[in-house]
Amino acid sequence: MLSSRLIPRTAVRSALRSQSSLPTVLSPVSRWRRGYASQAEEKDLVIIGGGVAGYVAAIKAGQEGLKVTCIEKRGMLGGTCLNVGCIPSKSLLNNSHLYHQILHDTKNRGIEVGDVKLNLQAMMKAKDTSVTGLTKGIEFLFKKNGVEYIKGTGAFASEHEVKVALNDGGETSVIGKNILIATGSESTPFPGLEFDEKRVVTSTGALSLEKVPEKMIVIGGGIIGLEMGSVWSRLGAKVTVVEFLDQIGGPGMDNEIAKQTLKLLKKQGMEFKLGTKVVSGDNSGETVKLEVDSAKGGKSETLDADVVLVAIGRRPYTAGLGLENVGLEVDERGRVVIDSEYRTKASHIRCIGDCTFGPMLAHKAEEEAVAAVEYIKKGYGHVNYGVIPSVMYTHPEVAWVGQSEQDLKKDNIPYKIGTFPFSANSRAKTNLDTEGMVKMIADPETDRLLGCHIIGPNAGEMIAEATLALEYGASTEDIARTCHAHPTLAEAFKEAAMATYSKAIHY
Amino acid sequence: MFATRVLRQAAAHGAERTPMIRFIGKRSVPSQVDHSPQPHPASPTGSLPSGNGNSHTSFSSYRDAAQQHGPLRKSIGNTSAAKLGPVEPPRGMYWDRNELPERFRRSPLTLAEIEAIETGGAAMFG
Numbered sequence: 064m065l066s067s068r069l070i071p072r073t074a075v076r077s078a079l080r081s082q083s084s085l086p087t088v089l090s091p092v093s094r095w096r097r098g099y100a101s102q103a104e105e106k107d108l109v110i111i112g113g114g115v116a117g118y119v120a121a122i123k124a125g126q127e128g129l130k131v132t133c134i135e136k137r138g139m140l141g142g143t144c145l146n147v148g149c150i151p152s153k154s155l156l157n158n159s160h161l162y163h164q165i166l167h168d169t170k171n172r173g174i175e176v177g178d179v180k181l182n183l184q185a186m187m188k189a190k191d192t193s194v195t196g197l198t199k200g201i202e203f204l205f206k207k208n209g210v211e212y213i214k215g216t217g218a219f220a221s222e223h224e225v226k227v228a229l230n231d232g233g234e235t236s237v238i239g240k241n242i243l244i245a246t247g248s249e250s251t252p253f254p255g256l257e258f259d260e261k262r263v264v265t266s267t268g269a270l271s272l273e274k275v276p277e278k279m280i281v282i283g284g285g286i287i288g289l290e291m292g293s294v295w296s297r298l299g300a301k302v303t304v305v306e307f308l309d310q311i312g313g314p315g316m317d318n319e320i321a322k323q324t325l326k327l328l329k330k331q332g333m334e335f336k337l338g339t340k341v342v343s344g345d346n347s348g349e350t351v352k353l354e355v356d357s358a359k360g361g362k363s364e365t366l367d368a369d370v371v372l373v374a375i376g377r378r379p380y381t382a383g384l385g386l387e388n389v390g391l392e393v394d395e396r397g398r399v400v401i402d403s404e405y406r407t408k409a410s411h412i413r414c415i416g417d418c419t420f421g422p423m424l425a426h427k428a429e430e431e432a433v434a435a436v437e438y439i440k441k442g443y444g445h446v447n448y449g450v451i452p453s454v455m456y457t458h459p460e461v462a463w464v465g466q467s468e469q470d471l472k473k474d475n476i477p478y479k480i481g482t483f484p485f486s487a488n489s490r491a492k493t494n495l496d497t498e499g500m501v502k503m504i505a506d507p508e509t510d511r512l513l514g515c516h517i518i519g520p521n522a523g524e525m526i527a528e529a530t531l532a533l534e535y536g537a538s539t540e541d542i543a544r545t546c547h548a549h550p551t552l553a554e555a556f557k558e559a560a561m562a563t564y565s566k567a568i569h570y
Numbered sequence: 571m572f573a574t575r576v577l578r579q580a581a582a583h584g585a586e587r588t589p590m591i592r593f594i595g596k597r598s599v600p601s602q603v604d605h606s607p608q609p610h611p612a613s614p615t616g617s618l619p620s621g622n623g624n625s626h627t628s629f630s631s632y633r634d635a636a637q638q639h640g641p642l643r644k645s646i647g648n649t650s651a652a653k654l655g656p657v658e659p660p661r662g663m664y665w666d667r668n669e670l671p672e673r674f675r676r677s678p679l680t681l682a683e684i685e686a687i688e689t690g691g692a693a694m695f696g
Binding site: 391392394400401402403404405406407408419420421422441442443446448509510511532535536537538540541 | 589590591599600603605607608609610611612613614615617618619620
């Protein structure tokens with residue numbers, strides 16, 4: 064082969080050139096061209112998606128001095144979480160809880176109220192005000208940190224170029240040294256039931272119903288289903304939750320806590336059909352009809368409802384992103400395949416958040432956003448996937464971090480347990496809000512904290528202490544010997560820790 | 571932890587308990603970080619993005635997927651260098667730079683560059 068490149072100086076080169084077997088190199092930009100300025104400014108980082116993963120990465124990158132562009136097609140920053148997820152649902156959960164409490168839980172507190180009415184439109188407006196305030200806040204933070212914000216739909220044109228179809232019409236393109244995919248997730252559809260967001264709804268539709276349905280069926284007894292089911296149950300709907308498994312709460316929730324949650328939600332009026340499979344659905348009549356069957360086989364029945372919420376999970380959203388244009392791969396569940404530094408096979412293209420591995424949680428996406436930018440800028444980052452808390456914002460709240468008792472049993476890991484009920488906690492007593500408990504799981508030899516599971520008032524806030532302890536590798540004795548203010552709900556947390564290696568004082 | 575450390579110090583005998591929370595000192599920036607691709611901790615299969623060096627079991631399979639200015643031609647690497655003959659041209663023969671791949675050739679000068687060189691750069695400010 065080399066001999067074909069050996070050419071006598073005097074040979075007729077043009078004749079030989081046509082026979083050359085040397086590879087031809089094609090480049091979109093002619094290498095003969097010598098410019099004194101580049102055509103378009105190359106960004107250090109281009110982020111596709113302005114959800115929690117994308118916007119946090121954009122702000123962090125701005126803070127680190129990178130030239131950064133964030134592309135978002137919704138027209139509002141914050142993604143699912145801020146616009147149609149965590150934030151609006153928490154607004155409805157909080158306000159519906161207040162409404163429910165005013166209706167049913169005032170007399171024994173010495174408060175007499177008159178005629179209590181629900182103004183759903185005003186409740187929705189309060190929700191929208193919270194959402195708008197927060198999304199505008201992110202736009203402000205973008206400006207503050209020098210982040211360029213493009214409203215449009217981004218798709219890979221090449222490994223370094225993202226074409227953007229602008230929301231206002233027209234097209235532009237952005238070139239980035241690094242590109243971050245943060246396109247999030249969408250609700251998994253139920254086969255045979257088409258979403259119209261009026262009668263067959265995803266969590267998005269369930270956040271904006273125009274009136275309180277008389278009957279509502281929730282398919283899926285995970286966190287989203289139980290939170291939205293709680294909202295509409297408190298506002299007056301008869302809610303039935305249909306769950307395929309024999310337990311509610313989804314993966315990770317401790318069995319003992321899940322059972323207690325089920326009991327408390329039933330007490331609040333929600334109905335549950337566990338171990339039940341939805342076979343088919345029919346949306347053609349006045350109500351939506353569902354054929355359900357025992358998951359283990361057996362009797363079938365027909366359920367009907369004004370609104371059916373499908374909450375069977377979420378799936379990564381990468382449609383229209385042009386992954387195929389750059390040869391990026393997704394796994395069998397549609398997650399972009401990455402390595403431990405969030406790199407795809409093209410090492411300058413990284414992916415974080417719901418559209419890749421790990422739990423689909425906003426706080427996990429935030430951690431990844433900071434880590435990914437640090438990998439780009441500094442070469443190292445940190446996310447501990449073993450210490451990511453989960454919270455269900457029902458009432459009482461349910462929160463957990465680390466390993467559950469069933470996890471440890473399955474893996475044959477020795478453990479010991481300490482529990483403390485809120486009924487023995489002074490603050491919970493004064494609040495007349497005593498349902499629930501703290502369950503602490505520790506290593507039997509060292510007392511090292513392995514997991515913490517809380518059902519009770521303020522569990523979502525309290526889990527932060529367990530997360531910190533777990534991240535630092537604390538023992539339950541370390542927790543129990545740390546002074547906790549009195550009277551607080553957090554004392555229940557301390558006493559549960561104490562109960563793992565000794566005895567709780569107040570129980 | 572402070573409280574248990576105090577207890578520990580106070581313990582005059584035997585079974586001392588070591589607190590598990592300890593301050594590990596000033597933050598230090600790692601001087602060397604291994605950036606070789608490792609599976610993502612939350613990956614269910616522990617696999618790496620394909621096309622990544624580490625996911626190939628042999629050099630040959632790496633070459634099949636490797637990219638350098640487009641896909642690498644497998645034919646370029648499938649003959650051993652020894653069989654290709656000497657690298658030095660035989661006596662009286664020379665390598666011709668213009669027969670090398672485009673990226674190794676001289677870049678032609680533009681008229682503006684020629685002028686800039688000929689005027690010692692003065693043309694650029696004229």
